[in-house]
Amino acid sequence: MAGKAKKILSVIIVLTLVGAALGYFIWNKPHLDIAGATGTKVVATELYKAFTTDSVSAKQHYIQQVLEVSGTVNSISKNQQNQALVLIKTGADGAFINCTMEGPADDIKEGATVAIKGICSGIGQGDADLGIMGDVYLVRGYLVK
Amino acid sequence: MKRILLSVWMLISAVNTVSAQKYYTKNGNVSFFSKTNMENIKADNNQVMSVLNPQTGELQFSLLVKSFHFPKALMEEHFNENYLESDKFPKSTFKGTINDISKVNFASDGTYPVTVSGELTIHGVTNTATTKGNIIIKGGKITGTAIFIVALADYKVAIPKLVENNISKTIEITVNCLYDQKM
Numbered sequence: 001m002a003g004k005a006k007k008i009l010s011v012i013i014v015l016t017l018v019g020a021a022l023g024y025f026i027w028n029k030p031h032l033d034i035a036g037a038t039g040t041k042v043v044a045t046e047l048y049k050a051f052t053t054d055s056v057s058a059k060q061h062y063i064q065q066v067l068e069v070s071g072t073v074n075s076i077s078k079n080q081q082n083q084a085l086v087l088i089k090t091g092a093d094g095a096f097i098n099c100t101m102e103g104p105a106d107d108i109k110e111g112a113t114v115a116i117k118g119i120c121s122g123i124g125q126g127d128a129d130l131g132i133m134g135d136v137y138l139v140r141g142y143l144v145k
Numbered sequence: 146m147k148r149i150l151l152s153v154w155m156l157i158s159a160v161n162t163v164s165a166q167k168y169y170t171k172n173g174n175v176s177f178f179s180k181t182n183m184e185n186i187k188a189d190n191n192q193v194m195s196v197l198n199p200q201t202g203e204l205q206f207s208l209l210v211k212s213f214h215f216p217k218a219l220m221e222e223h224f225n226e227n228y229l230e231s232d233k234f235p236k237s238t239f240k241g242t243i244n245d246i247s248k249v250n251f252a253s254d255g256t257y258p259v260t261v262s263g264e265l266t267i268h269g270v271t272n273t274a275t276t277k278g279n280i281i282i283k284g285g286k287i288t289g290t291a292i293f294i295v296a297l298a299d300y301k302v303a304i305p306k307l308v309e310n311n312i313s314k315t316i317e318i319t320v321n322c323l324y325d326q327k328m
Contacts, residue, residue: 031218064211079172079191080323098171100191122235124171124194125207130327135171137192139212 032119035103035142037066039117044071044097048090051123051136062120068144069097070115076108084108086116086141095133098124103142115144166326168197168287173322175208179313186220186312188213195322197289202246204261204289206320207238228302234269239320241265241274249280256281261291267300278320286323293318 042062047069050058071088074096079085084105087096099116108114118141126134173193179186190213195206210231215221225231241263243249249257262275278291296315297304304312 027217027219029218031221080174080321081189081191083191085172098192100172121192121211122209124192124209125236125238126194127169127196130167130169130196132169132171132194132196132327134194137209137212139192139214 031140032066034066034117034119034140037117039066039068041068041070041115044069044088045091047097048092048095048136052092055123059122063122065120066117067120067138068115068117069099069138070113071097073108073110073112073114075110076105086114087135088114088116090136092133094131096135097138098135099138099141101142102140105143108143116141117144118142166199168199168324169327170195170322170324173206173320175206175321176319177213178317178319181311181313183311186215188215188221188224190214193320193322195289195324197287197324199246199249199251199287202243203241204243204263205238205240206322207236210235210237223308228304229268236266238266239263239274243278243280249282251282251287254282254284265293265295267295268302270300272299288323289320290322291320293320
């Protein structure tokens with residue numbers, strides 16, 4: 001009888017430990033490794049066109065997806081958090097693929113053709129009265145070598 | 146006579162240019178902060194679009210909820226899927242006015258305390274919001290800051306029982322936007 005109780009207790013302890021370990025791993029699950037992930041290749045002009053001509057389809061295909069966006073660098077600067085900010089031309093005046101970099105950006109030069117991999121969070125709001133176009137945002141960006 | 150007309154025209158043009166000046170950014174910062182005894186949670190969004198009209202004090206900002214980045218992947222998942230439902234409500238916006246914009250001297254460096262009021266939309270729910278902030282002028286650059294204290298229940302954001310001790314019922318939303326000039 002004592003042996004049976006011991007067995008049950010052992011099973012409970014093992015299950016508790018497994019449950020705790022599982023909970024710990026889920027809670028501390030790392031973010032997606034963008035640098036190592038395979039991104040869907042898309043040209044900046046096509047990506048912007050997709051969001052401005054058929055936003056429903058663009059949302060389904062691109063939002064929260066890892067994309068590898070290629071195009072010409074319009075400018076590179078730093079945001080308020082000191083992260084590199086790369087704007088890729090879209091063919092539309094004043095509208096860009098707006099990439100906030102997580103990886104190094106020292107090799108990125110204005111006017112160069114680049115491919116940047118990151119997660120697409122959608123198209124931002126513009127202001128038609130002011131002629132401010134909405135950008136398509138890419139977060140956690142990495143330069144594809 | 147021609148000279149006088151030219152001078153008047155130049156003066157009118159200059160006045161119109163100043164009055165038409167607006168400031169904007171597409172990469173302002175909004176952070177979210179929840180503090181409880183169990184844990185503190187902070188997330189940042191550096192893809193905030195904001196427009197400020199220094200003449201009228203009109204101020205607006207708009208952000209994509211999916212651009213918030215959390216330290217933990219699971220927090221980010223829950224934030225998007227369960228709490229803010231970002232597929233259903235992809236944007237959060239504020240549209241309002243800096244009530245005491247006349248106190249700000251945009252030509253002189255300094256920190257100018259202001260009051261902002263307007264309509265804040267989160268999770269598809271719009272409420273009137275008023276808060277204090279600062280307009281900071283430094284070397285010709287304009288930065289706007291403000292903190293909104295938001296009760297999640299006011300925006301119909303439901304927190305599951307299992308994690309209700311981990312997430313504060315009221316959160317701090319800090320806006321920090323460095324503006325570029327747009328004529």
